[in-house]
Amino acid sequence: MTANSAKQLAKLGQYLQKFCKTTDFNRVMAKAVPVACTKNTCTVELAIDTEHANTYGTLHGGLTASLVDTMTTMALVANDSPPGVSVELSVSYMRPAAVGSTLLIHSEIVKLGKSMAFLTSEFRDKESGKLIATGKHIKHL
Amino acid sequence: MTANSAKQLAKLGQYLQKFCKTTDFNRVMAKAVPVACTKNTCTVELAIDTEHANTYGTLHGGLTASLVDTMTTMALVANDSPPGVSVELSVSYMRPAAVGSTLLIHSEIVKLGKSMAFLTSEFRDKESGKLIATGKHIKHL
Amino acid sequence: MTANSAKQLAKLGQYLQKFCKTTDFNRVMAKAVPVACTKNTCTVELAIDTEHANTYGTLHGGLTASLVDTMTTMALVANDSPPGVSVELSVSYMRPAAVGSTLLIHSEIVKLGKSMAFLTSEFRDKESGKLIATGKHIKHL
Amino acid sequence: MTANSAKQLAKLGQYLQKFCKTTDFNRVMAKAVPVACTKNTCTVELAIDTEHANTYGTLHGGLTASLVDTMTTMALVANDSPPGVSVELSVSYMRPAAVGSTLLIHSEIVKLGKSMAFLTSEFRDKESGKLIATGKHIKHL
Numbered sequence: 063m064t065a066n067s068a069k070q071l072a073k074l075g076q077y078l079q080k081f082c083k084t085t086d087f088n089r090v091m092a093k094a095v096p097v098a099c100t101k102n103t104c105t106v107e108l109a110i111d112t113e114h115a116n117t118y119g120t121l122h123g124g125l126t127a128s129l130v131d132t133m134t135t136m137a138l139v140a141n142d143s144p145p146g147v148s149v150e151l152s153v154s155y156m157r158p159a160a161v162g163s164t165l166l167i168h169s170e171i172v173k174l175g176k177s178m179a180f181l182t183s184e185f186r187d188k189e190s191g192k193l194i195a196t197g198k199h200i201k202h203l
Numbered sequence: 204m205t206a207n208s209a210k211q212l213a214k215l216g217q218y219l220q221k222f223c224k225t226t227d228f229n230r231v232m233a234k235a236v237p238v239a240c241t242k243n244t245c246t247v248e249l250a251i252d253t254e255h256a257n258t259y260g261t262l263h264g265g266l267t268a269s270l271v272d273t274m275t276t277m278a279l280v281a282n283d284s285p286p287g288v289s290v291e292l293s294v295s296y297m298r299p300a301a302v303g304s305t306l307l308i309h310s311e312i313v314k315l316g317k318s319m320a321f322l323t324s325e326f327r328d329k330e331s332g333k334l335i336a337t338g339k340h341i342k343h344l
Numbered sequence: 345m346t347a348n349s350a351k352q353l354a355k356l357g358q359y360l361q362k363f364c365k366t367t368d369f370n371r372v373m374a375k376a377v378p379v380a381c382t383k384n385t386c387t388v389e390l391a392i393d394t395e396h397a398n399t400y401g402t403l404h405g406g407l408t409a410s411l412v413d414t415m416t417t418m419a420l421v422a423n424d425s426p427p428g429v430s431v432e433l434s435v436s437y438m439r440p441a442a443v444g445s446t447l448l449i450h451s452e453i454v455k456l457g458k459s460m461a462f463l464t465s466e467f468r469d470k471e472s473g474k475l476i477a478t479g480k481h482i483k484h485l
Numbered sequence: 486m487t488a489n490s491a492k493q494l495a496k497l498g499q500y501l502q503k504f505c506k507t508t509d510f511n512r513v514m515a516k517a518v519p520v521a522c523t524k525n526t527c528t529v530e531l532a533i534d535t536e537h538a539n540t541y542g543t544l545h546g547g548l549t550a551s552l553v554d555t556m557t558t559m560a561l562v563a564n565d566s567p568p569g570v571s572v573e574l575s576v577s578y579m580r581p582a583a584v585g586s587t588l589l590i591h592s593e594i595v596k597l598g599k600s601m602a603f604l605t606s607e608f609r610d611k612e613s614g615k616l617i618a619t620g621k622h623i624k625h626l
Contacts, residue, residue, distance in 0.1 A: 086256045087263035090231065115227045122228035123289040124272040128265025148264040149460060150432050150482055152293035152575060154603055154621060156596045173579045173616060177459065178431060178484060180577055180619075193596060196603075198577060198619075200432055200482070202460060290601060291573045291623055293434060295462055295480060297455045314438045314475060318600065319572060319625060321436055321478075334455060337462075337480075339436060341573055341623070343601060368538045369545035372513065397509045404510035405571040406551025413547040430546040434575035 070099035070140040077136055090125060091132050102171040104137045107188060109164045120158035121165070121194065126185065127153045129167055130197030134181035137169040146179055146201030153197045164188040177203055211240035211281040218277055219247070231266060232273050243312040245278045248329060250305045261299035262306070262335065267326065268294045270308055271338030275322035278310040287320055287342030294338045305329040318344055352381035352422040359418055372407060373414050384453040386419045389470060391446045402440035403447070403476065408467065409435045411449055412479030416463035419451040428461055428483030435479045446470040459485055493522035493563040500559055513548060514555050525594040527560045530611060532587045543581035544588070544617065549608065550576045552590055553620030557604035560592040569602055569624030576620045587611040600626055
């Protein structure tokens with residue numbers, strides 16, 4: 063890990079810690095654990111519990127979307143960019159992820175322009191590596 | 204209100220009541236209040252509180268997406284359709300909605316095919332009628 | 345029709361006429377015929393011919409997307425707005441539209457902000473009124 | 486190149502050749518040149534000419550979308566999958582690509598399920614490697 067990646071990872075950890083104490087909607091991300099940062103990316107993991115699930119006992123699609131929103135924003139702030147304002151967010155749902163499994167969520171700044179940021183997140187099952195969902199997020203800076 | 208709309212509205216109310224008692228992620232929709240149902244649509248309102256907000260004190264984009272997911276599914280089940288499985292969801296964010304204001308969320312079954320359902324949600328400020336966000340949701344039945 | 349709508353319709357007609365003579369990609373919209381304009385909307389129709397079709401003899405999904413792009417831009421320029429630059433475009437495909445049928449394409453400026461425009465198009469079969477496709481288009485102004 | 490990749494590349498070439506002779510909308514892809522195939526991917530290049538451009542002399546956003554549609558479908562058929570029917574297509578536009586430059590378009594089958602295919606395309610400037618646009622395409626099989 064480069065010195066810069068370590069600094070970014072620490073910054074990401076501080077943000078995620080704030081989510082643990084908040085009473086606003088960011089609390090739903092409270093259990094995400096920082097794993098790695100590189101230039102323009104950050105990775106967290108999340109052990110899926112009932113609080114993250116739908117009626118079928120799998121990752122709730124609304125939480126998937128919420129994680130696309132927040133984790134791509136974490137990629138921005140860990141890279142010293144302003145967080146910006148959401149313009150468009152979309153999620154493709156490929157496989158269910160059951161309570162008890164762990165997600166790896168890898169987010170990336172695909173393009174950072176003067177006024178627009180193009181961001182993506184990939185959700186994989188930590189054990190099998192299988193793709194659970196992908197998301198994209200466009201923010202106005 | 205037709206007899207059928209009244210029946211649908213009652214059904215919607217029962218589902219939303221279940222959200223009040225759940226510990227799964229559907230709990231984030233607990234305070235949505237059923238307002239109206241017609242064939243292929245349902246409308247709820249939500250008074251925005253801190254628990255629904257981001258750091259800026261406005262509706263959290265992740266919750267907007269979660270509401271697109273759940274409220275379009277409510278439109279399906281209130282119309283006696285199976286809930287299906289999410290394939291794709293997207294949200295366009297047009298204006299912030301502050302804590303203290305009330306949202307009107309109008310969801311619609313745009314097309315119900317044999318295997319695919321095309322659904323939309325519109326989020327408006329109850330007082331001004333201004334558009335806050337729009338969402339679309341594609342489910343596989 | 346108000347005087348202003350008539351002025352907008354004339355402007356739309358002039359743009360569409362330019363498409364008839366161009367050798368750039370806008371030529372694929374050449375046969376779209378202006379039908380109506382109101383504040384923030386414009387409607388055109390298109391008789392589907394082989395040149396608009398895929399291998400199955402129905403409206404090509406790539407042309408649907410191209411029409412979302414161009415016809416929402418026509419809604420902007422007919423309303424004296426700058427055309428802007430595309431940021432995101434999406435299309436939901438609901439039903440095929442056969443060669444020989446006619447499309448009504450209704451485009452709307454849903455929100456025109458200082459820097460972002462949110463636009464939509466709806467494609468209907470002219471005879472049956474059935475929804476063929478919907479599109480959204482986000483432009484940076 | 487494996488024997489299988491060579492077989493896929495030949496198949497892709499045959500499809501693209503058909504586009505050269507067609508009078509339907511697939512003609513707009515006629516000048517795409519097959520470059521490589523691997524399991525679940527295919528890559529083509531396209532020298533941007535006036536026929537592909539908008540009024541500004543850069544790649545037309547409608548053609549970008551049309552290429553997402555067709556080139557992801559080429560990835561399917563080159564991999565011996567049925568072409569399916571479009572459900573949803575979206576494009577994120579990151580940079581203009583001028584007439585005279587060459588695009589590398591890399592398309593991938595991200596997930597092939599029993600009833601749904603999730604596909605993506607990436608458009609890069611061949612010389613600089615810079616990202617021009619990304620697209621996703623969901624088809625029902």
